[in-house]
Amino acid sequence: MASRKTSHSKQDKSDKYSILLPTYNERENLPLIVWLLVKYFGESGYNYEIIVIDDGSPDGTLEVAEQLQKIYGEDKILLMTLHFLSKGTAYIHGMKHATGNFIIIMDADLSHHPKFIPEFIEKQKEGNYDLVSGTRYKGNGGVYGWDLRRKVISRGANFLTQVLLRPGASDLTGSFRLYKKEVLESLVERCVSKGYVFQMEMIVRARQLNYTVGEVPISFVDRVYGESKLGGNEIVSFVKGLITLFATT
Amino acid sequence: MTKLLEWLFGVSLVGSVWALVSFDLLDLSLPQTYKDVAWPMPLYLLVSFGCYSLATVGYRVATFNDCDEAAKELQEQIKEAKEDLKRKGLKM
Numbered sequence: 001m002a003s004r005k006t007s008h009s010k011q012d013k014s015d016k017y018s019i020l021l022p023t024y025n026e027r028e029n030l031p032l033i034v035w036l037l038v039k040y041f042g043e044s045g046y047n048y049e050i051i052v053i054d055d056g057s058p059d060g061t062l063e064v065a066e067q068l069q070k071i072y073g074e075d076k077i078l079l080m081t082l083h084f085l086s087k088g089t090a091y092i093h094g095m096k097h098a099t100g101n102f103i104i105i106m107d108a109d110l111s112h113h114p115k116f117i118p119e120f121i122e123k124q125k126e127g128n129y130d131l132v133s134g135t136r137y138k139g140n141g142g143v144y145g146w147d148l149r150r151k152v153i154s155r156g157a158n159f160l161t162q163v164l165l166r167p168g169a170s171d172l173t174g175s176f177r178l179y180k181k182e183v184l185e186s187l188v189e190r191c192v193s194k195g196y197v198f199q200m201e202m203i204v205r206a207r208q209l210n211y212t213v214g215e216v217p218i219s220f221v222d223r224v225y226g227e228s229k230l231g232g233n234e235i236v237s238f239v240k241g242l243i244t245l246f247a248t249t
Numbered sequence: 250m251t252k253l254l255e256w257l258f259g260v261s262l263v264g265s266v267w268a269l270v271s272f273d274l275l276d277l278s279l280p281q282t283y284k285d286v287a288w289p290m291p292l293y294l295l296v297s298f299g300c301y302s303l304a305t306v307g308y309r310v311a312t313f314n315d316c317d318e319a320a321k322e323l324q325e326q327i328k329e330a331k332e333d334l335k336r337k338g339l340k341m
Contacts, residue, residue: 031339035330064341071337110323142314155309159302165252219316221323247253 016047017121018100018181021108022090024055027064029109034068034077036114044118051078051098052108053090086194087175095185103184105177112176116218120178123214130183130211133169133203134176134218141171141217157238164246165204169213172200173238176218183211196234197241204249267291 019037023030034050041048052065062081069077078097084090087105095103104120106112112134120132135141137158146154161172173196179187186209191201206213250258268274270287331341 028341031334031341032327032330035334036326064339067339071334071339110327113319113323137309137313140314142316142319144316144320146313148310151310151313152306155306155313159306159309163302219314219319221316221320245252247251249251 013047015102016049016100017041017102017104017117017178018095018098019048019050019104019106019117020053020091020094020098021050021106022053022055022084022087022094023057023061023065023108025057025059025061026108027057027059027061030061030064031068033108033110033114034072037117038072038076040114040117044121046118046121047100049076049078049098049100051080051094053080053082053084053094055090056081056083086198088188088191088194088198091184091188095181095188098181101181103179103181105175105179105184107175111220111222113219113221116176116216117178119216123216124178127212127214129214130180131203131206132178132214132216133171134174135169135171135215136174136218136220138170138215139217141219143220143222145222153235157235157242161200161242164242165200165249167200167203168207169203170215172203174218174220175199176220177202187211193241193244194237195241196238197245200241201245201249204245208249264291 021030021033026033030052037048037050052061054062054065062079065077065079069079080093080097082090082093084093091103091105102121102124104117106114116134120134123129124132136143137155143151143154158170158172161167165172183206187202187205190205191198193201203213267287267290270279270283273279273284334341
């Protein structure tokens with residue numbers, strides 16, 4: 001308890017963290033992720049806002065988001081509806097309404113746990129990093145719910161990426177990250193790929209622009225509701241994207 | 250320079266040195282042992298890299314952390330969250 005008091009006093013009161021949550025059919029998960037975010041931000045004392053960017057979900061995600069807005073306040077929860085083909089578009093539009101000087105991107109399906117956000121924030125302050133990336137591959141980072149096939153593909157793809165791109169970050173396809181707002185703005189405009197490769201391109205371009213990257217080990221709990229997809233199509237587009245990055249960066 | 254160009258540059262550099270030594274392109278009259286060692290090098294390096302890759306990926310798969318506690322904790326927090334949200338008036 002005492003140590004938490006001292007970290008409060010070191011805190012820069014003007015820092016505000018905007019969490020961008022692109023959602024599609026997350027009616028079940030959205031209240032839970034918001035509850036967890038409110039819990040951990042409340043405990044840590046950092047200033048925050050949650051921006052829900054809904055892709056026109058037919059399952060009523062937006063209605064649930066409106067209820068959450070009534071419960072937690074319109075200053076804490078912002079809502080947008082946007083038809084986006086890629087997360088990049090969602091981020092660009094989300095940032096236009098963000099009042100924070102830091103942006104946190106994460107998945108709304110509970111695979112990313114808000115408990116790591118205070119660690120991201122502390123890491124960022126530690127080295128004044130331009131971006132902090134959650135990694136499943138280093139330290140006590142890891143995954144839950146992956147079979148052998150998934151693990152082999154993941155580690156194999158990551159190894160190939162490390163050999164070809166030498167990116168200076170251990171987890172490139174992860175999408176649980178903290179960015180300085182101006183850094184995210186400049187990167188998102190330059191990135192052209194989609195899906196897994198988009199997240200990879202963000203880190204590669206960040207290194208090109210000499211941005212500093214910090215890492216925090218995270219646990220990735222695969223989809224509490226529903227199942228995740230890693231079929232032939234994903235693998236092919238990943239390889240195509242990797243080769244494109246290899247040849248153009 | 251893109252990564253592709255870096256690789257092409259590196260490969261051409263190493264390749265020229267290899268060809269130079271293996272085929273004695275500059276008529277340097279190198280001892281036969283140099284040629285004997287240099288000639289199969291590309292194949293050795295490729296095979297070594299292949300073994301290294303398999304070993305590295307294998308090791309990393311084997312040591313890939315399974316976050317069982319994280320999953321359990323999440324399940325408990327989901328229960329807690331649902332109750333709290335119901336109290337606060339959320340209709341799920």
